[in-house]
Amino acid sequence: MSRNSRAAMTGGCQCGAVRYALLSEPTHASICHCRMCQKAFGNYFAPLAGVPLKDLVWTKAKPGIFKSSEAVERGFCRDCGTPLSFRYVESDRISVSIGSLDDPGRVQPEIQYGMESRIAAFEMLHTLPGERTEDNASIEDLAKMASRQHPDRD
Secondary structure (H helix, E strand, O other), X not given: OHHHOOOOEEEEOOOOOOEEEEOOOOEEEEEEOOHHHHHHHOXXXXXXXXXXXXXXXXEEOOOEEEEOOOOEEEEEOXXXXXXXXXXXXXXXXXXXXXXXXXXXXXXXXXEEEOHHHOOHHHHHHHHOOOOOHHHHOOHHHHHHOOOOOOOOOO
């Protein structure tokens, strides 16, 4: 890692082809409901938290970059497709996808953006019944579901 610094947090893509370290704690954690973020994440919203650009170090490979507009570029793993970063091209900050952090529970969203595109179902998700993966799966099914993803550590 550069600058002889210890990582505040680490993360990477699902397959492990791309890894990164944050040299400072991410701040201004948010979720964005805008249609562009919905498409980029294939989800109801995009959870993001940022650091100064100088505090993101790609430690294993570099992401692919897609300029989703003249103002924004998004980083992703070219192998597995994991969304990894979001940056306004004229900014000295970059955000990482909270879900790509090795310990995403350490980051709590503080604000929501793109409210004009928030999907109505988002409002009631907390009311849906829930079950654990293993609740209704056989031992054989669970064996087939064994994770091939990179562990949440380097």
